[in-house]
Amino acid sequence: MSVDMELAPKTKRAAGEPCCEPVVYPDVDRDRALRLATVAKALGDPIRLQLVDVLRKHAGKVCVCELVPLFDIAQPTLSHHLKKLRDAGIVDSERQGLWAYYYVLPGALDDFAGWLG
């Protein structure tokens, strides 16, 4: 891979002139970048990533009491992570009596996966 010479700024230029003309632009606008980054940020913690991994690979909804023993963290911490994933729109929950069941929202990761190619 070599430097694209069309993008190489000219070495000599008038004082005050910017070093080069901008020729590249992001394909993702600010709003979409914000949405994509929100998902990425939610996945940017090992425990949350494993949580999503478990929920994604299991068809159906998983009881929180199943998730607690999988990680070496206190119950409030797990609850905090689940809330983060819910706030990011990746998972949702459903209560049944005492227990809460979590599941990955269908298509929640599609946009991100699509951007990632």
Place this chain on the structure above:
Amino acid sequence: MSVDMELAPKTKRAAGEPCCEPVVYPDVDRDRALRLATVAKALGDPIRLQLVDVLRKHAGKVCVCELVPLFDIAQPTLSHHLKKLRDAGIVDSERQGLWAYYYVLPGALDDFAGWLG
């Protein structure tokens, strides 16, 4: 989608007995989760996500002076974000005289894209 009854904890149980047997496990071990989360965390900022988007869509290497005018942030802040992406193993840089050229490391996002499905 309905609750998987095989996973539903029994309502009645002996005192001290856990509410249910764990039947789900993460396919991703702790180390891989850490590596995947590192990439996700680096992408968890709108500016860094747009940076990767620009660098990915442009074949070859892009001069920093091209990137600065694309965002409403100060130059040290942009440098900070580029360093984060470098530390995460997503991009690398190459100096040519006064200018620095950044590019996405080939395959840097493959593992993450593969996990995301």
Place this chain on the structure above:
DNA sequence: GTTCCATATCGACGGACATGGATCTGACTG
């Protein structure tokens, strides 16, 4: 009612993060 249980929320702590001004570094110019 009371008691127990699963989960969520609160409050506080330490550490990490995003930001930008000032400054340093290294390279080109004259």
Place this chain on the structure above:
DNA sequence: CAGTCAGATCCATGTCCGTCGATATGGAAC
């Protein structure tokens, strides 16, 4: 050499994050 420029680093600021103990909530069992 001195002057200039691009980019990185340093430093200070305020904010957010991960963690967990304590507590609240709301349902089930007795």
